[in-house]
Amino acid sequence: MKNISLLGATGSIGIQTLDVIASHPNEFKLVSMSFGTNYQKGIEIINKFHPKFVSVKDKATYDILKDTFTKEEISFHYGEEGLIEAAIYDGVDVLVNAVVGSVGLIPTLRAIENNITIALANKETLVTAGHIVTELAKKHNVSILPVDSEHSAIFQCLQGENEKSIERLIVTASGGSFRDKTRAELEGVTVEQALNHPNWSMGAKITIDSATMMNKGLEVIEAHWLFNMPYEKIDVLLHKESIIHSLVEFQDHSIIAQLGTPDMRVPIQYALTYPNRLPLMHGKRLDLSEIGQLHFEKADFSRFRCLQYAYESGKIGGTMPTVLNAANEEAVAAFLKGKISFLHIENLIETSLEKHENIALPSLEQIQEVDKLTRRFVQTLIS
Ligand SMILES: NC(=O)C1=CN([C@@H]2O[C@H](COP(=O)(O)OP(=O)(O)OC[C@H]3O[C@@H](n4cnc5c(N)ncnc54)[C@H](OP(=O)(O)O)[C@@H]3O)[C@@H](O)[C@H]2O)C=CC1
Ligand SMILES: CC(=O)[C@@H](O)[C@H](O)COP(=O)(O)O
Ligand SMILES: [Mn+2]
Numbered sequence: 001m002k003n004i005s006l007l008g009a010t011g012s013i014g015i016q017t018l019d020v021i022a023s024h025p026n027e028f029k030l031v032s033m034s035f036g037t038n039y040q041k042g043i044e045i046i047n048k049f050h051p052k053f054v055s056v057k058d059k060a061t062y063d064i065l066k067d068t069f070t071k072e073e074i075s076f077h078y079g080e081e082g083l084i085e086a087a088i089y090d091g092v093d094v095l096v097n098a099v100v101g102s103v104g105l106i107p108t109l110r111a112i113e114n115n116i117t118i119a120l121a122n123k124e125t126l127v128t129a130g131h132i133v134t135e136l137a138k139k140h141n142v143s144i145l146p147v148d149s150e151h152s153a154i155f156q157c158l159q160g161e162n163e164k165s166i167e168r169l170i171v172t173a174s175g176g177s178f179r180d181k182t183r184a185e186l187e188g189v190t191v192e193q194a195l196n197h198p199n200w201s202m203g204a205k206i207t208i209d210s211a212t213m214m215n216k217g218l219e220v221i222e223a224h225w226l227f228n229m230p231y232e233k234i235d236v237l238l239h240k241e242s243i244i245h246s247l248v249e250f251q252d253h254s255i256i257a258q259l260g261t262p263d264m265r266v267p268i269q270y271a272l273t274y275p276n277r278l279p280l281m282h283g284k285r286l287d288l289s290e291i292g293q294l295h296f297e298k299a300d301f302s303r304f305r306c307l308q309y310a311y312e313s314g315k316i317g318g319t320m321p322t323v324l325n326a327a328n329e330e331a332v333a334a335f336l337k338g339k340i341s342f343l344h345i346e347n348l349i350e351t352s353l354e355k356h357e358n359i360a361l362p363s364l365e366q367i368q369e370v371d372k373l374t375r376r377f378v379q380t381l382i383s
Contacts, residue, residue, distance in 0.1 A: 005032040008098035010041040012203045013121045023281035032089035053089045055082030087111045097122040119271035121147035123222045130207030130225035145271040153245035153258035170247040172239040176210035197243040217310020238297035318360040319370045326374035327352035
């Protein structure tokens with residue numbers, strides 16, 4: 001039995017993680033959880049899973065929970081400290097980090113210090129502070145198991161392989177909601193259109209990232225840290241069906257790929273059962289004869305500028321990826337609120353990167369400061 005702490009329980013990954021936990025009651029137990037403000041969903045989850053520790057984003061949501069669960073022995077908390085406490089709650093074996101944004105960084109670091117295995121969906125954590133997270137994990141001999149579908153695919157392809165024999169990682173990309181649009185056609189696209197991902201049902205922020213291809217940029221940086229791979233050996237391949245979740249090419253020119261229907265419960269469950277596998281409940285099996293054809297295309301960096309910025313920031317390193325991530329989080333939030341246009345997202349990121357004076361090998365405090373300043377800078381540009 002593994003005791004699970006789940007951050008971001010009410011979100012897309014959170015709900016699918018709960019589905020995996022519920023389908024294997026003898027394997028997993030939810031002991032601790034956090035969510036933001038969606039108390040209706042939060043209350044449903046608490047009633048079904050009976051966690052011992054619950055943390056929420058703010059006092060108002062905390063008050064609602066306290067008034068709802070007057071008789072139960074649940075420890076309720078809120079704010080950033082609550083999020084950290086949820087991550088390292090007594091007896092937790094695995095932390096599933098499924099919050100969105102760099103708010104997931106400190107809980108991840110604290111969980112590593114407490115020797116808790118990390119099942120990581122929150123890619124922003126590795127983008128903003130990859131060297132700190134991976135060094136700490138090495139020091140404490142803690143595994144960071146990928147939940148992101150592409151990274152889980154690569155991880156699965158690498159089982160039993162020697163990392164020295166890897167020639168390159170090939171990260172597949174659907175191209176997002178606007179994959180068939182030219183750059184000119186991106187002028188004036190709406191939030192509703194951008195949120196309509198062709199293959200995956202996901203949270204709002206990652207769906208917009210997918211449409212700008214920043215998601216793929218973040219994933220390239222995530223792959224760099226997870227697999228200790230130079231950027232020159234990480235390629236992006238457009239594959240509109242999202243059936244091949246990623247590939248690894250080896251020195252002998254063999255390529256191994258991982259395939260499956262687009263269902264995040266597969267990588268979530270693999271991270272929770274690794275190195276073993278369990279049956280997937282109510283999943284749709286992949287029938288290639290039904291699909292017939294798969295398509296592949298080179299990624300065009302002038303069409304997808306965010307992907308270009310991500311490679312450049314990753315290669316420079318230091319605080320550049322922190323700026324990339326923070327500027328993107330602010331710009332996407334503004335787009336979702338209807339304050340800026342779709343193409344304005346990449347302009348804000350470009351300006352933030354241009355203006356930034358890089359700090360090589362930053363400390364955690366420097367990363368937090370750069371994150372804060374970048375967000376402020378972008379907000380000033382928007383207003
Ligand atoms: N969805 C997917 O298929 C995939 C997602 N990922 C990554 O996983 C992460 C989660 O994505 P996704 O599930 O789509 O996101 P969602 O927006 O669906 O969910 C985010 C979760 O985080 C909670 N949350 C947001 N802000 C805070 C905060 N400040 N404090 C505490 N909790 C907070 C939300 O709570 P509430 O809603 O209650 O406010 C919600 O539970 C992201 O990093 C994403 O890039 C990676 C691969 C695939
Ligand atoms: C499910 C998942 O892992 C997402 O990151 C997904 O890959 C988004 O798809 P694209 O970014 O390829 O459109
Ligand atoms: Mn992904």
